[in-house]
Amino acid sequence: MRFGFPLPIFAALAALAACAPPPLWHKAGVAPARLHSDLTACRVDALTQVPERIRRHYRPADYISRPVCTATGHCYVQRILVRPAEYERYDANAGLCEDVAQACMADKGYTQVRLPACQSPQGQKITVNTRAPLPPLSNESCAVRLPSGDWRIVTPTTP
Incomplete structure (x- = not known):
C-alpha cells in the first residue's frame, strides 16, 4: 500500500489526530452524570431497536x-x-445502531460538537470541576482530557 504522504509525515498526522478530542455531546446546563445516563440509555435503546x-x-x-x-x-x-x-x-448493523443512538440524543436536546483541545496559557494545568453542569458554548469553548480518559467541554473565563 502506498500513501500520498511520506511515512514520517503520515506518522506525525496520526499522532496529532490521536490527541484531538472526539465529537462530544453538549447541552448547556446539564450535569455530566445526566449526560452519561442519557447517552447510556440511548445506546441501550439503539441496541434493542437494531439487533447485531x-x-x-x-x-x-x-x-x-x-x-x-x-x-x-x-x-x-x-x-x-x-x-x-x-x-x-x-x-x-453498527453504523445503523450508532445513527439510532445519535437520533435519540438529538431528541433529548443534545447536539454533537467538535472542539479543539484546550491549550493552557504558559503551560499551566487546567482544572475542571467534573460535577459542574456543562457551560454554554462560545468561541473560547474547548475540550479537556480528564485523568479517566474522558473529555470534558469547558469555556475558560478570561480575567
Whole structure:
C-alpha cells in the first residue's frame, strides 16, 4: 500500500489526530452524570431497536516471493509469509445502531460538537470541576482530557 504522504509525515498526522478530542455531546446546563445516563440509555435503546448482525470476512494470507540461489548455482523462489490468513468479525448493523443512538440524543436536546483541545496559557494545568453542569458554548469553548480518559467541554473565563 502506498500513501500520498511520506511515512514520517503520515506518522506525525496520526499522532496529532490521536490527541484531538472526539465529537462530544453538549447541552448547556446539564450535569455530566445526566449526560452519561442519557447517552447510556440511548445506546441501550439503539441496541434493542437494531439487533447485531455479526458477519465474518476472510482475509487470505499475504506472501512475498524472493529468488534464492545456492552456492552451486541452483536457484528457486522462496515464499515468505508477511501476514497470516485471518477471519475478521464485524457487526454489519453498527453504523445503523450508532445513527439510532445519535437520533435519540438529538431528541433529548443534545447536539454533537467538535472542539479543539484546550491549550493552557504558559503551560499551566487546567482544572475542571467534573460535577459542574456543562457551560454554554462560545468561541473560547474547548475540550479537556480528564485523568479517566474522558473529555470534558469547558469555556475558560478570561480575567
